[in-house]
Each structure stands twice: as structure tokens, then as C-alpha cells.
Amino acid sequence: MLPWKPPWKHIARALSVLLLTAAATLVPGAAAQADDAPSRGWNDYTCKPSAAHPRPVVLVHGTFGNSVDNWLGLAPYLVNRGYCVFSLDYGQLPGVPFFNGLGPIDASAAQLDAYVDKVLAATGAAEADLVGHSQGGMMPRYYLKFLGGADKVNALVGIAPDNHGTTLSGLTQLLPYFPGAQDLLTSATPGLADQIAGSAFMTKLNAGGDTVPGVRYTVIATKYDEVVTPYQSGWLSGPNVSNVLLQDRCALDLSEHVAIGTVDRIVFHEVNNALDPAHATPTTCASVFS
Template sequence: MKVTEAASPFLPLCQRLFPTKLAGLSMALLKATALELAILAGHLLLYPSGITQERRTGHPLPPPDVATELPTEAKPPVVLLHGFIDNRSVFLLLRRNLAQHGRQHIESLNYSPLTCDIRTAAELLGRHVEEICERTGHERVDIVGHSLGGLIARYYVQCLGGDSHVRTLVTLGTPHSGTRVAPLMNAHPIVRQMRPGSAVIEELTGPAPGCRTQFVSFWSDLDHLMDPLETACVEHPDLLAQNVRVSGVGHLALPVHPAVATGIRQALDIEVSGPRAVSRTGGGLTVA
């Protein structure tokens, strides 16, 4: 994946932020770092606009005597779920991209920044999904989760029976096997739950026979929040999953970069018609 030449204006800042590591950085990493800083600055400006929950769209189904079936070509609603200490504003560009390519019903959910338990957040997500299905008349939805949002959605799907309501779960830079980055943040309970070997991570390694949701996980070779990098891959023998490698893009850029958005659209367009519709874990595509 190619990123425009944006590194040079940010080099002095990079030198101040990473003085001991700059000598060994590749140009690709410098570009990715510059892009991350630019996205962070833009996101800080947009953050206030995403603090409140968005207005719900769609209408309840009409009474049974006048109910009509949804068109067979109607695509499921897409639910967007943000990451740790973030809100729905991170999905502004992705939401617009999906809408421009035929997704008529897209909802971005906020969970409280005070959330301290992945299980509780997953239960809340489940109630939202059921409400969306009831309101729109669809039996299932698609979910795109960034970072922690993907882990919350996976817990809902795999441990709370959410596979009956979620057709496809796309995760972006999600620590499926736990991440060791930023040990100083262990004071926060939800950060501890994202560590390798935590009770939540161990639950997700347990058996999941018959899980009906298909998983597509995007992981980046320059994701500074995934340690190790491959923790962002779904590795589970019972799950239908595809791991997509993204080159040259950092953690914050995953829900923003247009090439990743194209990959997400393609993932959401996959129709599951049987056990061979997507490959088991271990395979992988590359977005480049």
C-alpha cells in the first residue's frame, strides 16, 4: 500500500518523539508515522463531534397484515465500533465510503470511555444489534470494529451467541491474541483484558463449534500498538476467517485509508454460501 510523500515536514517532530530509534527507521515507517500524526491531529479536531450517540435511522417493520419482504438484494446494516478512548468520529471517512458504494444503512455506536469490562461492552453491543435488526427488518448485520471495538464484537459473536445476528465481522488492528504494548497502562482494567493470557483472551481461544459468522481481520506490518504484529490475526480452528495484511499503514490509519476501505467493502460483499465460502485461518491476502 503506497502512502503519499508526507514524511519530510514531520521529520523534526519524529526526531523529537523517537530520538533513539530514528536511525533504524525505514522510509516506510517514517511515512507511516507522519501519516499517524496527521490523522491524530485531524481526529482530535473531529472528536467532539462524535461524543454523543448518533440519531437512529430506519423504521420498525409494518404490522403483519401489511408487511412486505425486504428485497433479496438488500445488504445488511453495517455497525461501526470504535477503539479504546475513542468515539464514532473515527469512522467519518469509512462511513462515507461505504455509503457511496451502496450501503444504505450504517450505524456508528459509542461505548462509554469509562467502560472497564469487555464482557459488559459486548452485552451492550448485543442489545444494540438486536434493536437494529428489529428496527430495520434484517435478521443479521455486518460489523466493522477498530482495535478494542473488534475484540468486543468478537466476544459478542463467539461467547454470547452473537453469530446468529452477525453475518460478517471485520476487525482492524484488533489484538485477538492480546498485545504487550504500553505496560504502563495496565492500571486500566480493560487494558489488562487486552493482554496475552488474560481471562478474556483465554475465553476467545476456547471451542466455538458451529460459529456462523465469517471473520476478516486486517493487520498491518507497521501497527505500533500490536505486539506482536500477528496478534491482529484471527487464529482459531473453529472460525471461518481470512487475515488480510496491510503494508505501510499504522494503527490510526486503518479505519481512514482509502485502500483499506476498499478491502473492507470487498470483505463485506463476500457471500457465505457454505463452509468453503472463506478460508480457514492461516491463509491471507495482502492490501498493498
């Protein structure tokens, strides 16, 4: 039997998340309460896009997330920089409150379709920009590809998206060894089953190419992702695609799957660059203070 070794790498990453959370809390405007969101312009349907930021930004939460908790850091960050920011809930299951993104992903994409129409009607804008975390960075691609979203969207920014599915660190590869497990997963939480690498949903989504014409795509990934595995499965191929590894911007950043989309201000800076490339500034470790 091999001697036990302390999981130092996992401990270091956990500490990194705590430190980033503290930084996000201490920097003004990095955190907001749900009741505070409308007064700050987040989900404020009276907000009109400016000449500097002519498109509303729609934030798309990840699996088990919701329209508030996933965006307590990024939404105020963008509002404070002059964007009209909105967020939706999708993929709800009957009898499961608070935790969303569990329903069939094609149905979730239809919810996004209706929500974008609502935002465009309220703001008077012709197009929106989408920013999504995890499933929220991948699911909009179905909307763009199959539901006519390409005519209404300028850019999609995916933060740790599972664009080609995930093995969940190999755990999903064990499903065939447990009779009935795959069927149970599909019936109980189809949104999870759809995200397994090689699923029928993933095969359909990526058949014929990753992208559609007329949309700019940005993927921001972390090599410490323990949910989207391997992390390279998030990369996209095609024109107008920018794949960004967080550690290429800041080698000291140990953010994993949750932190990269919720509290990491280095990532927030990169998102802002993707939304406004004409005024982009270098993203570095110092971006946590910007």
C-alpha cells in the same frame, strides 16, 4: 554510549499517516461532521437495507475511541456505496467523557448485544455485519461466542484487532516489576487490562477456538502496528476466516494502528470486499482513489 540515530522509520510512518489523512479529506465523501451523519444515512434509523446490501453494518470503535471520531472516514465511504451504517459508544467509565472502550470488555459486549438488537429492530433485517477497529474488532467475538450474537451476525471484519491480546510493544511485560501497577491498571481501566496478552479475559475468549460456526471472519492487519504487538496476534484460526496483511495489498502503505482504521481508503476498499464478497474487486495501491 551509542551514537544517536534519527528515527527515520517512525518519521516515515508519521508522514504516511498525514498523507493518507490528506487523501481522505480531499476525496469527496471521505470525511463528515458528526452533525452531518444522519443526513448521509449514518445512524439513520429510517434506513432500510437494499437488495444489494441486505444487512445493516454496525461499526465498533476502538479503545479511547467513540462512535463518531473513529468513523469519520469509513462510515461515509460505506454509506456512499449503499449500506445502512450505524455506530455505537461502549465501554464508558464514569466521569470520563469522549474516550470510550475503557470498561470491562464483557460488559462492553453486552452493550453491543443490545445495540445490534436495536439496529435489527429498526431496519427489519435478520442479521447485521460488524466492522470494528482495534478492541472493536476483537470485543464482538465475545458477543458472538458467549451472548448469542452468532445468530444475529453474518460477518465480522476486524481492522487491526488484538484477538489474542497485545504486549504493547513489550511495555506490559514490565508490569510485574512495578508492585501494584497491574492492580491499578485493572481497577482504573479494566478495558485496557483485559487486552493484555495472557489476561483472564483473553484466555476465556480464545479457549476452545477462535471462531463460532455461521459467521465469516476477516482480519486486516498492518505490519507497522505499534499497539497490537506482534501484529500477528490479530490473526484468527478456523473455518470461514480470511487474514489479510495490508502490505500484501499495497507494499507502499505505511499505515500504523490508528491510520489503518480511520483514514486508509485502501483498507476501506478491503472492508467493502469483505462485506460484499460476491462483488469484490482487487485491492491495490490504486484503491485509495476508488
